[in-house]
Amino acid sequence: MSIMEYNGGSVIAMVGKDCVAIASDLRLGNQALSISSNFQKIFPVTDRIYLGLPGLATDVTTLRERFRYRVNMYTIKEEREIEPETFAHLVSSTLYEHRFGQYFIEPVIAGLSKTPSGGVKPFIAATDIIGCLNFAKDFVVAGTASSKLFGVAEGLWEPDLEPEDLFETISQSLLNAVDRDAFSGWGAIVHVITKDKVTTRTLKGRMD
């Protein structure tokens, strides 16, 4: 059996108008057996960057700590907050360092980057388990429900969604995708990142 399906879980991120959203399910499983309905896979990196880590749960914990360490080192050295683009490359190189003995994680990055004019620009990216970056303009998906997420998101997403509409779009995409995936579900969490705040909502989902 695939190691990517050992614990299950899925993440999706979407771009909106001057905002981004990232969402994941809350399941932790041991193959077909569900263990927890409150397993966090998305972690804040800075005030404006969130990182989703679907995949092998032990590596979720490891990578989460590893990225915390590397972002802290970056902040101390550079004396400034890391930008989403830079963080994406940090994720990529961290994973590629383990090219021949991978972490079984497909990271998803969502954030707002600063523009020279003082505004913000939405940024999302995802990589495969060895750090191949995918900068998408619309949405990125990862995890055991990825094919389902692709299908629903491709049908529901549209450009320039306002934060509330983006929340509804990403929530519907995730919920309907994980309901068709045996390894994902058991509730969901959604973060919508805007210029001046991050809105986090926990969603009820089917428990079967």
Added chain:
Amino acid sequence: MDHFPTNWGRPRNDAFDAYATHPIHQRPYNGPKDTFADGVQHTQQPIVTGTSVLAIKYKDGIMMAADNLASYGSLARFKDVQRLHPVGQYTVIGAGGDMSDFQYIQHILEELSISEISAQDGHELGPVEIHEYMSQVMYARRSKMDPLWNSLIIGGFKDGKRFLSYVDLLGTTYSASTLATGYGSYIAQPLLRKAVEGYEDTLTEEQGRKILEDSMRVLFYRDARSLNKYQIATITGAGVSISDSLHLETTWSFAEGIRGYGAQTQ
């Protein structure tokens, strides 16, 4: 089985160990036989093979091409084999894959043609019927796990209508305005589609021949199981015509400077 031992039949002496002299596991087995236990001799592998067949629709009908090589593994074994075969007055069948299976197909099509002619009912087999028949034969054989190891392209022209269709050892069928089997489906098909799609009703015979010749040349350059001797068939309102063997002109001077391509000097 009933309860009367006399009705059970008497085992032959050599099959019945009356004194139990054999260890139990070596006793002769007289139970029912599993049909598949000995492995029915089916499922072969292709032995003497032909490579690509190409076909296109054009203004006047269908044009097909295939080289004259039948390979035995990597050995160019037979260099004067016809892989384009006329069936009746309206159809040409081109074959890649096992050449002995293709000869068997020619044989059954010959028998079919004879029985159709014998009927003298005014019906003639056209490409549609030949293709339907061949697809049923190929599918039936794959279902017996004893396939005819070929990819066939059937082209024809009857009642003012062009016909071009494919069938293979699995019984898979499809039609399109350009078709190619084997290596040709990777190398020649993109070239054919670019040249033909959208121009099916305007392409002249001369243009069609050029497209097929160019494609056959590209195949000869890159397909190691191909030959620079090939034939072209046309099927039009005027009937079937299969050319004599044609020769492909090739240049190899470019290979000189490429290490690992041309002859090595050091």
Added chain:
Amino acid sequence: MASLAHPQQRQFNPYSENGGTILAIAGADFSVIAGDTRQSEGYSIQTRYAPKVFRLTDRAVLAVNGFAADGNMFVKKVKQRLEWYRHAHAKDMPLRAIARLIQTMLYARRFFPYYVYNILGGIEEDGTGAVYSFDPVGSYEREACRAAGAASSLVQPFLDNQIYFKNQRPAPGTSHPVHLPLPTVLSIVIDSFTSATERHIEVGDGLEIYVVLAKGRNLQGLEGIRGMQELTVTEDGERVFVVRRELKKD
């Protein structure tokens, strides 16, 4: 002495997968059955037009997806059985009977299955739109909608959301419609296939949408549909139409 341990190497694989996706949605008094027209094997496109959806009668349409050779043979045999039924009973077989026939025919090949997913759509004898979906060995169920084939995992959750309104709560004081109107269904079908085409390499080239209307139903909802073609044979009964659309070819 018969030996049971006879190593026999058998590498011929009688199956293949030819890509594509099919989908059907039932309405109150209509049924929509659709499929793309690409046929592929591995990374090669064999043809851009190979139909996967077939009119069986004026009230039944069958979509087949999986191994194309098995699919074509299966449709051929179903049509043959329906013709025999017509000759014996002087009428077309009812939809629920066709569904049971298909299950029997699929299960007959339980140990050498037709490698095909079937979706049967049409009008029931009581005039309601119906969709029956089957697995390759004949398990079947009547449903309101179903996607099958290469991109089924992309399309089915989208349909759950848009047809069954899964994970959606109606506005206070309202309720979700049980059956959607025909124009809405057609839009959802087209959106499903454009999405599947965008994200799945085996889906694309062309789209064929069959629409079956119940007896006596007017053409309401089909007026604006470009290039619709009627395939009905009998009079004063159910009516069948086909709509063709282009899909991306890359």
